[in-house]
Amino acid sequence: MPEAGHTGEHVHPTAEVYLRVAAVLVILTVLEVGVFYVPVFHPVLVPALLVLSAAKFTLVVMFYMHLKADSRFFSFLFGAPLLLAVAVMIALLFLFFGALTLRGTAGAG
């Protein structure tokens, strides 16, 4: 790659970092399944799972997909559509389940 050195920030983490991230990912997955099975957590099940899942997501994207070290422009190319997708999802959930929308007032949500 002739231009690989252009940005000078294209330093990939070492195998050791990769292994550590993998260890954290495994621990987080165990936690997820644990939260699911242990009744104590049931009141906070959904937020806890969403946080754990977001943490795993972020780890993979930052370290395995190198967004932490790579050009910030790639973060934009990925992050902007990701935010858009999340916004669309939230909007659709509101439209289908929100109070005072069609389904809310009809009580069919």
Added chain:
Amino acid sequence: MTHAAATHHTSMGLDSRKMAFWAFIGSECLLFGSLISTYLVYKGRSVVGPYPHDILNIPFTSVSTFDLLMSSLMMVLALAAVQRGDMKWGKIWLFATALLGLVFLGGQVIEFTEFVHKGLTISTNLFGCTFFVLTGTHGAHVAVGVLWLLTLGTRALQGKLGPANAMTVEITGLYWHFVDVVWIVIFTVVYLIQ
């Protein structure tokens, strides 16, 4: 492989293929976003069973999830090996990644077969429709990834893949990890939050 962009100076100092691929991944966010949104807005609207809690097998899927996470680790190790010119380990990790991908697909085949035996097909209820189309689309992505990895592995065996192709391996990795993060979301949204 020779590539159009690789030989050019680029305005942003970024590899053109990698940039195109990140744009593709951004586009895929909307694809999976639409599928997951549909799953969510149809949650709890099935008029007949089986319902998610009747049928989803958390221990089994946890193993699949672990398998896919490990495949992501293999993938970054493959990239690191290719980048430092260690093609022996490059090959091993590439094939290991593909193998774990195949294991995941096998798990999905077993899971789908079991669901059909328990009375959940794609046309049984809304849960069946949204579940099979969402996880099936993901599975199709895994299958494409496996094919891609096997292609790279074969090229490596033929001695046609070396450190000069590190960018190709990196892009393959981007695809593979993206498929993995989509599964991280699906595992939470579909399997754990019932």
Added chain:
Amino acid sequence: MSEPRGLKSWLTTTDHKRIGLLYFWTAFGFFLVGGLEALVIRLQLAQPNGHVVSAETYNQLFTMHGTTMVFLALMPLAASFFNYIVPLQIGARDVAFPRLNAFSYWVFLLGGLLLNASWFTGPLFHAGTLNVAPNGGWFGYANLTERQFSPGPNIDFWLLGLQVLGISSLAAGFNFIVTILNLRAPGMKMMRLPTFTWMTLVTQFIIITAFPVITVALVFLMFDRFFGTHFYLQQAGGTPLLWQHLFWLFGHPEVYILILPAMGIVSDVLPTFSRKPLFGYPVVVYSGILIGFMGWGVWSHHMFAVGLGPIADSVFAATTMLIAVPTGVKIFNWIATLWGGDIRGTTALHFAVGFIAMFIIGGLSGVSHASPPADLQQTDTYYVVAHIHYVLFGGTIMGLFAGMYYWWPKMTGRLLSEPLGKWHFWLQLVGMNLAFFPMHFIGLLGMPRRIYTYSPDLGVTDLNLISTIGAFLVGVAILVFLYNVLRTRRRGERASNDPWGGATLEWSIPSPPPVYNFSVIPTVTNRLPRWSTDRHGPIQDPPATPPAPIHVPGGSWWPMVAALGLPLMALAPLTHTLWIVFVGAAVLLFGIYRWAFEPFEV
């Protein structure tokens, strides 16, 4: 360096200029087909209780007219300029991925042919010709489009054709994003990009985010029709509203996909012919970006009539009114660009100014839909038809014709006749206003859209006749344009490098440009490189002959082969024959593998 000739050189071409010309002629062909469909529709509606065509044929005509114009005419006509002009405006030798570009074109061509094959293939489905073309409207509302209500292959053609076409747009989207960001000439900073290139970039971002959504919606519909799912079926707990949400989540950004390129063209044409820099260039760019984002937040205004509830209605009414602001800002910028300029009344400028005027009318009727109570009176009436045609014909088509007259000399080496161009413009302007303005009244008087005829008691007979006359006047205008094109091939005045005195890089090279575009890649120092400004003189045009040999990539068969796989795969569900899908996938894979491993250098 001589240009390769012959059929093979076109089938295997990866040259962005040739692909641009292929896009142009293919899209223009589909534009004529869509126009003919419109004329038959207008003939049918010229009189009450008309019987030019049957209700069934009428359904197919309006569906194919809308689908053809949106996906096979307007988008690819804009794509022809993306292809031809964008690399020239940024000082590049080609796009970032020349073979992917060829792939986009072939997929577009084959997808368009697949859709239009439905006109003739009725006998293959044990039906007459003119029986199996798509007939569910261009927005294909579920649950009308479900198997239960549309048992024939009509909707199958539609949903498969659109899926194929989506792949073409997506591939082109990635290609042009990278091209514009990464292949700029030295010194061509983002805020020095010509406005057309900027609007192209914004359009591509909308394309790569909006098309996956309609793909998912179409996949659901396909599964409903072929595999017994219930995505849009009420009895299983689903709702047809899901289709409307997904379709308009795509559909409204699509409106901006159609209009932003035309806005870009006009923003380049106006400065050239008023000999003045674009007024408030950064504002035009930022409002274009803002439109791209805000276009995502307005989709439910297409759905006020389904009763979303007061909060949703209010939110989407507010966002819809807000999006008029950046659009309005642009209009003031264009007018201010003309103000005090050294105006030359060329045909291209006529079309650009026509665009502004017509787009204002379409924009105003658009804002009137933003208010839910007003919208409830307008939904599904001819008022909406009037609005969409002022925006897409008065807006996009006018803008595209401005681009054609402006860049024709660059693309063909000959200037279109200006007197004929003026005839074309005035006929088209008068024709379109006769055709579409009465539709506002027709709609408010109560005539619903998509109904094949009407009663004389409705009181819209005369207005409909006027509309039909206007539509045929537009037809005459297009004939004048075609005559102009034919005449120009032989007798058109030869174009110099720069017949208009343009400020941007495409005018610094011969018309038509040599295969390598720029004999020497220029270095850009300001936003209007070919004009003198206070601080800069015009940059030197590249020499006529390259000082060093330039390597130009050879062609490739594989993009076309890979593209063939997609319509082949689509044939499988159409014919209910499973094995064809494997053949199609094999062809696609074979093409991709040969493509990936062939030696190809730029």
